[in-house]
Amino acid sequence: MPKMVDFENLSSFYSIKWRNNLVLEEKDSEYQKIIISFNEKIGKTLFLDDVLQICEADVENYNIGLSEKLMEHLSLKFDKIDLLVIGGGDGFLTEFLLNSYKNINSITVVELDKDVISLVNKHFRNNVNVFDNNKVQLKITSGDTYVEECINNNVLFHGIIIDCTDYTNDINNPANVLFSKNFYNNLNKILITNGYLTQQFDTIDTLSTNIDGKYKLRYPKIDIFDEYHFENVNCFSYGSPTYMLHLIKN
């Protein structure tokens, strides 16, 4: 009997619900509950702890938002580009980067959960492993640990893309370390001069706040980088725009 589930992504002030998802696979990994499912409107989907991560319908927009500005900037400055991707175990971003930019020399992908990699490969690409490419090195560890290793070994990157699960109030959430001041300080150390960093921020809780009767978008200020701005990217499956934070080291 096929199992159908509804997912509701809740925030403090609104929610989006995707109904009638056919479960293709469900697993409790060491870090999170992974569900791969199918929805008639948005295609195959990946949910982690019941939060939508990617779906076939708008993954391309998401990849463009994460990489286009960064690659435009880096392509003007450098001939060959070494990238670090933190998170992104679903492999869609890596696949997109490899197909779209011939000037990429290497992509190092740091993903915490090997089960995300194997289940997405199984259900979205018939077990073809997108990380099995000679330009790609895969590290199964936490982003903060790997960045510290790079500092100790003087490893530098032209560009860094953070494609991770969102910050939450759960103190056990492994993604929370990636939103800390210490982490940005460390990222700054492993970026080359003229390097560029793009990070996806959550769609919901970064949003609006009411300060003294004025509604404003609320963004973190990360002033150790020389330039930064937020960009709003349309991924309709999240129920609100998602935000890309762009940081440049001059």
Ligand SMILES: C[S@@+](CC[C@H](N)C(=O)[O-])C[C@H]1O[C@@H](n2cnc3c(N)ncnc32)[C@H](O)[C@@H]1O
């Ligand atoms: C699947 S991607 C997709 C992100 C997504 N598009 C979204 O909506 O948030 C997120 C990945 O980040 C990984 N992740 C979470 N915390 C991490 C950490 N500290 N270091 C490396 N990867 C991490 C998760 O295991 C997950 O596979």
